[in-house]
Amino acid sequence: MNDSGPPHPHQDDTGAKLGMWLFLYTEVLLFGGLFILYAVYLQRYPREFAAAAGELNLALGTANTVILLTGSLLVALSVSAIGRGNCGPAQGLLWGGAATGVLFLANKYIEWSAEIGHGIYPGSPALAQRPPGENVFFGLYYITLGLHGLHVLIGSILLAVMAVMTANGSIRRDRFVVLENSGLYWHLVDLVWIFIFPLYYLLL
Amino acid sequence: MNEPSHAVVSYRIFIAVWLLLLALTAVTVAVSRVHLGALNIWAALGIASLKSALVIFFFMHLKYEQRIFKIFLLITLVTLALFIGLTFFDVLYR
Numbered sequence: 289m290n291d292s293g294p295p296h297p298h299q300d301d302t303g304a305k306l307g308m309w310l311f312l313y314t315e316v317l318l319f320g321g322l323f324i325l326y327a328v329y330l331q332r333y334p335r336e337f338a339a340a341a342g343e344l345n346l347a348l349g350t351a352n353t354v355i356l357l358t359g360s361l362l363v364a365l366s367v368s369a370i371g372r373g374n375c376g377p378a379q380g381l382l383w384g385g386a387a388t389g390v391l392f393l394a395n396k397y398i399e400w401s402a403e404i405g406h407g408i409y410p411g412s413p414a415l416a417q418r419p420p421g422e423n424v425f426f427g428l429y430y431i432t433l434g435l436h437g438l439h440v441l442i443g444s445i446l447l448a449v450m451a452v453m454t455a456n457g458s459i460r461r462d463r464f465v466v467l468e469n470s471g472l473y474w475h476l477v478d479l480v481w482i483f484i485f486p487l488y489y490l491l492l
Numbered sequence: 493m494n495e496p497s498h499a500v501v502s503y504r505i506f507i508a509v510w511l512l513l514l515a516l517t518a519v520t521v522a523v524s525r526v527h528l529g530a531l532n533i534w535a536a537l538g539i540a541s542l543k544s545a546l547v548i549f550f551f552m553h554l555k556y557e558q559r560i561f562k563i564f565l566l567i568t569l570v571t572l573a574l575f576i577g578l579t580f581f582d583v584l585y586r
Binding site for chain 1: 498537561564565572575
């Protein structure tokens, strides 16, 4: 199978990856449910949704899109680096990937602090004064982006663990399916954001 | 094992995909600032789908995996489409 020593007799990388993909599909359906709610309420309150979306911070949203895409690139590169036996560069790329997640969450913190400071949070008195469509928009905004943010946090921790495992030799050229699966999780986080960004930040 | 389960993709391909993703992000932001009515949301979803395809097929290696992985993706997308379609069938004609 590979030139660097015999693989473990019970090693089944295809099975491991197939299992990860199955898990990711349950995640797609989880976020899919939130996107369906969004679509139904967008159809019911198009003007209120557009007005509320206009209040979001487009610059920070765009910056976070670039950050996540770059994080995905770093992790994809790290898998290729391990596949070639370049463990040192792979380790750096993984720390870089984890750092993009931290940067993303830092931006989210700035963004949400400002919004909560303006009295925009679920159940706030300021929101209660506003039309129901805007309330629904901000409710969905906090639950969807909050759930996504939780995934970013988990993904960053996973990438840091992968970097440590690469450093201590648990992830090697002939055994790195755990890195591939963590990478798949990280890319899913990016995929969900690819839909969140236009639907929440770019709505007219 | 008869199938190579770890195709090593060149760095250059990944960087090209990343540049394409950044370009598509710029396009989706630019298009969203022009009032096109209902077309805006469809343009946004179309570009997002294209970006997703790039992430799934290259970054997630789906292009290099066995056919069963692609069939799984198709089943998921059909399930999601049915889910969305049937919901709107109810919501729009209530």
